[in-house]
Amino acid sequence: MNARAPNLLSKGAMVVFVLAVTIACDPTIRVEGTVHDRQGNPLEGVTVTLQSEGRGPHKTATAKDGSFGIGIVGADPRQTRLSFEKEGYKTVDLPLGGNDRASLQVTLEREVPKVGPASEKGIHP
Amino acid sequence: MAKKIQMPSKVRLMSHPEYNIVCRVFAGTIPYRVRIFITDAAGEDGRPFTIPTSLLPTILGMTEGAFFGGVPGALGGAAGGYIGSFINLAYLINAGDAYDSLTGKDRDTLVHETTHVWQGKNSTFALSYVFNSVYNQCVLRNAYAYTPNQPWKSYNVEQQASIVEDWYMAGESTSSNLYHYITDNVRKGDA
Numbered sequence: 001m002n003a004r005a006p007n008l009l010s011k012g013a014m015v016v017f018v019l020a021v022t023i024a025c026d027p028t029i030r031v032e033g034t035v036h037d038r039q040g041n042p043l044e045g046v047t048v049t050l051q052s053e054g055r056g057p058h059k060t061a062t063a064k065d066g067s068f069g070i071g072i073v074g075a076d077p078r079q080t081r082l083s084f085e086k087e088g089y090k091t092v093d094l095p096l097g098g099n100d101r102a103s104l105q106v107t108l109e110r111e112v113p114k115v116g117p118a119s120e121k122g123i124h125p
Numbered sequence: 126m127a128k129k130i131q132m133p134s135k136v137r138l139m140s141h142p143e144y145n146i147v148c149r150v151f152a153g154t155i156p157y158r159v160r161i162f163i164t165d166a167a168g169e170d171g172r173p174f175t176i177p178t179s180l181l182p183t184i185l186g187m188t189e190g191a192f193f194g195g196v197p198g199a200l201g202g203a204a205g206g207y208i209g210s211f212i213n214l215a216y217l218i219n220a221g222d223a224y225d226s227l228t229g230k231d232r233d234t235l236v237h238e239t240t241h242v243w244q245g246k247n248s249t250f251a252l253s254y255v256f257n258s259v260y261n262q263c264v265l266r267n268a269y270a271y272t273p274n275q276p277w278k279s280y281n282v283e284q285q286a287s288i289v290e291d292w293y294m295a296g297e298s299t300s301s302n303l304y305h306y307i308t309d310n311v312r313k314g315d316a
Contacts, residue, residue, distance in 0.1 A: 025168025026237060026269075026283075032230060054270025056291030056303060058233060069230025072294070073173070073237040074269030074287055100170075 029077050029096065032069040033104035035062050035084055042066025043108060046086045053079035084108060131221060133166035139218075142228045147239045150293055150307070154314040155243050160215040167221025173234050175241040177251040178215040216242040236293045240286035247316035254316075257282040273302050277310040285316075 035046045046062040052075035062068045072080070077100045084092040089108040096102060139147075139161040147155060155161070168174050218238045223231035244254035261268040261281040271284040280288065289311060292303040309315075 025172035025174040026234075026286075027170070027172055028234060030230075052270075054267060054272075055287060056273075056295050056301075058291065058294035059296060060230075069226075071231055071233045073233055073290055074267075074283055076267060 026073045027075075027100065028071055028073050029075055029080060029100045030069070030071045031082060031096070031102045031104060032067070033102075033106060034066040035068065035106045035108060036066050037089075038107060038109055043086060043089075046084050046089075046108065049083045049085070050075075051081050051083070052076065130169055131165070131167040131171065133164035133219065135224060136162055136164045136217075139163055140228070143235055146228060146232065146235060149297070150236060150289060150311070151239065151243050152312040154247060154312060155239060156216065156246050161239070161242060162215060162217045163224060163227070164217060164219050165221060165224040166219040168219070171221045173218070173220050173223060173238055175216060175218045175238045175245075176255065177245050178217055179251065216245060218242070233290050233294050237286045237290040240289045241282065243311070243314075244282050244285065244316045247314040254282045277306055277315065 029050070029052075031050065035043045035048075037043055042062075042065050044062055044064045044066065046066075046068070048060050048062065048068045048070055050058040050070050050072050052072055055072065055075055058070055058072050060068055060070045070082075077096045078098045080096045082094045082096060082104075084106050086108060088111055090111050092106055092108060094104075094106075139158050140163075141158070143163075144158040144161075162178070218235075220227060220231070220234060220238070223234045227235040241254055241258075245251040248254060258268070258281075261283060265281075268281060268283045269287045271280055271287060273288075277285070288303050288306055292298075292301055292307055295301060295303075298304065
């Protein structure tokens with residue numbers, strides 16, 4: 001029997017293990033940044049949602065200084081969108097566009113209040 | 126350009142705040158805190174991965190005792206390394222850049238990787254999830270995507286980890302359509 005066989009087998013097993021661990025690494029998407037209004041004031045409590053194809057939504061909220069950080073393991077950045085929602089502001093929805101690491105500065109604009117039809121009283125003094 | 130594999134420069138036990146988070150998710154079905162280690166190692170492109178420590182001699186060419194020599198309370202040092210060559214004693218979450226932020230912006234990584242720890246602990250062979258992950262990442266276009274409401278056992282290890290991660294990151298809701306997996310499978314150790 002070839003005496004080198006166990007040694008080769010051991011080296012082969014090592015290669016398989018290292019290869020296995022390399023492939024078993026989990027790809028991750030990481031997005032961080034800040035959200036502010038048009039005047040540049042940081043917005044706290046904005047709901048940030050990361051949504052990927054075939055996955056459930058990941059949610060977080062912005063801190064007092066408007067900062068946020070959110071991630072997802074194993075999602076495809078080409079099929080991932082990010083949305084920013086806060087009552088009284090227009091929702092912003094962005095595709096990640098293939099970036100698995102992104103740093104964003106997001107501006108939310110105030111929603112214009114809906115105005116009802118002018119009353120008769122207002123037209124005729 | 127792809128980032129190279131990052132070797133570990135720091136290692137520590139899972140912290141109490143981290144353990145509190147994962148205990149809330151997995152209840153009593155994960156190993157003791159002193160059996161879960163966090164390092165700043167990462168795979169290609171900074172990707173995290175989790176391995177049973179019985180793999181350490183193969184990957185790094187050192188015993189567990191040598192690797193954990195500087196971590197207080199780690200497995201009883203060299204004895205743990207010797208025994209760990211035969212049976213799996215602990216798990217190593219290689220978190221890469223998320224090493225210091227697993228209770229903050231990288232909570233998704235903490236819960237996803239701890240699901241692999243859970244799979245190792247609750248399987249007959251601790252290593253089986255590693256091979257299941259490799260196989261499915263090789264044969265499927267996206268091994269992590271899933272369709273809800275299928276039987277738990279029909280999901281591969283990455284889909285299971287995604288389900289647990291997604292349930293947690295959506296706010297741990299008891300009305301979520303993923304919650305039944307947490308109560309009926311995860312917290313019962315049904316890997």
